[in-house]
Amino acid sequence: xxxxxxxxxxxxxxxxxxxxxxxxxxxxxxxxxxxxxxxxxxxxxxxxxxxxxxxxxxxxxxxxxxxxxxxxxxxxxxxxxxxxxxxxxxxxxxxxxxxxxxxxxxxxxxxxxxxxxxxxxxxxxxxxxxxxxxxxxxxxxxx
Amino acid sequence: xxxxxxxxxxxxxxxxxxxxxxxxxxxxxxxxxxxxxxxxxxxxxxxxxxxxxxxxxxxxxxxxxxxxxxxxxxxxxxxxxxxxxxxxxxxxxxxxxxxxxxxxxxxxxxxxxxxxxxxxxxxxxxxxxxxxxxxxxxxxxxxxxxxxxxxxxxxxxxxxxxxxxxxxxxxxxxxxxxxxxxxxxxxxxxxxxxxxxxxxxxxxxxxxxxxxxxxxxxxxxxxxxxxxxxxxxxxxxxxxxxxxxxxxxxxxxxxxxxxxxxxxxxxxxxxxxxxxxxxxxxxxxxxxxxxxxxxxxxxxxxxxxxxxxxxxxxxxxxxxxxxxxxxxxxxxxxxxxxxxxxxxxxxxxxxxxx
Numbered sequence: 408x409x410x411x412x413x414x415x416x417x418x419x420x421x422x423x424x425x426x427x428x429x430x431x432x433x434x435x436x437x438x439x440x441x442x443x444x445x446x447x448x449x450x451x452x453x454x455x456x457x458x459x460x461x462x463x464x465x466x467x468x469x470x471x472x473x474x475x476x477x478x479x480x481x482x483x484x485x486x487x488x489x490x491x492x493x494x495x496x497x498x499x500x501x502x503x504x505x506x507x508x509x510x511x512x513x514x515x516x517x518x519x520x521x522x523x524x525x526x527x528x529x530x531x532x533x534x535x536x537x538x539x540x541x542x543x544x545x546x547x548x549x550x
Numbered sequence: 551x552x553x554x555x556x557x558x559x560x561x562x563x564x565x566x567x568x569x570x571x572x573x574x575x576x577x578x579x580x581x582x583x584x585x586x587x588x589x590x591x592x593x594x595x596x597x598x599x600x601x602x603x604x605x606x607x608x609x610x611x612x613x614x615x616x617x618x619x620x621x622x623x624x625x626x627x628x629x630x631x632x633x634x635x636x637x638x639x640x641x642x643x644x645x646x647x648x649x650x651x652x653x654x655x656x657x658x659x660x661x662x663x664x665x666x667x668x669x670x671x672x673x674x675x676x677x678x679x680x681x682x683x684x685x686x687x688x689x690x691x692x693x694x695x696x697x698x699x700x701x702x703x704x705x706x707x708x709x710x711x712x713x714x715x716x717x718x719x720x721x722x723x724x725x726x727x728x729x730x731x732x733x734x735x736x737x738x739x740x741x742x743x744x745x746x747x748x749x750x751x752x753x754x755x756x757x758x759x760x761x762x763x764x765x766x767x768x769x770x771x772x773x774x775x776x777x778x779x780x781x782x783x784x785x786x787x788x789x790x791x792x793x794x795x796x797x798x799x800x801x802x803x804x805x806x807x808x809x810x811x812x813x814x815x816x817x818x819x820x821x822x823x824x825x826x827x828x829x830x831x832x833x834x835x836x837x838x839x840x841x842x843x844x845x846x847x848x849x850x851x852x853x854x855x856x857x858x859x860x861x862x863x864x865x866x867x868x869x870x871x872x873x874x875x876x877x878x879x880x881x882x883x884x885x886x887x888x889x890x891x892x893x894x895x896x897x898x899x900x901x902x903x904x
Binding site: 460461464465468469470481482488491492494495496497498499500501502503505506507508509514515516544545547548549550 | 769770771772773774775776777802821822823824825826831832833836837839840843844869872873876877890891894896897898899902903904
């Protein structure tokens, strides 16, 4: 688990994307045949404001190596201000995780429906970055 | 601010007159119980003691939490330490207390002992301690609570009225901080004059000492360190129950996903291969520190309540302070200031997301 055929570390990343922007950008990346590593498992939310920070904690505690959160650009939220609240929550959560050296496993980006390229780039960067950091220290632990 | 100077012996009369003049319908104040102090809700002025009890350096519960759900019209007066009044103010913002029904009176706090420590050493500690006395007691192995050592908000400056005891002298200043406080003092027919209880220099000194004490606490640095710190936690959730700002009626960790039993537990085990029991130890504490990250007043009630003596003061107040600093938010300082998670700026925090 978590290793490729050569026994190298393959990160498992959970991605929470909003229905209106970042999920659509993933769709666009796919239909435009943009290549990016398949490490991220996407979970679609209606809005980044739906993201309960507990989702992120639960993913990390269950052994996810990274968590990605995607939403509409600030000011362009389908629900007007959902991502403004999300931004405060994510910033607070990362501040807490920083005390335990886990903040670098959580990344959020604003990616609009037309930015398939950006989505592919972010996915690539994220996978490479987590590979560098290494596996989640909680992976495989009895928690 | 408007205020009046009272002899310390007049404090009992001051509290009694709040009831007699019907400024409030009841008071929540400390009273002596054996060797200790505890809170009581009192409606009969004759049940009020000398008034000096309000300064006794013993911490039992955070009295701010005692007002949870006070949304009735009858007015309650709470006389408590600044961290307790600050908790009450956060509860007002969380719609758990109707501010119109609560007269909040903060009193100077020199730092407190756990109430069982106080009870065992009542005669040595006495009814009031100052910094010299704290040092003297430290020499005898009696230390104030860790939460108090890292507290920089010990001087009364929150709520509607502040009771300041400058340097432990036998005079106190009772000063109004809000219109509600001023009309309360007016109703008592005290002769009010301009009083300054700002005490900037003293506050800076306390803040400096608090900062140094906090810096000397062990840091976590890694998730494994947190795991080790919480190793003995039995997930009794006492820290949640005594927390003044943890107020959800239906806590996630009392529900099937948060407190899994039987089949739910088996499912968790099936996901992970093995699941530590009681389940969700780390998940519980990480979630809770996030939930109170903006509102934690650092009273240390969680640490006192822990049956396993986990020094939770090094976790909850210390970690939440990082979040509060990011939002430049001091919980309980200003009743009008919204809790950070209920508001936003259009341009902010972009450097904190990735």
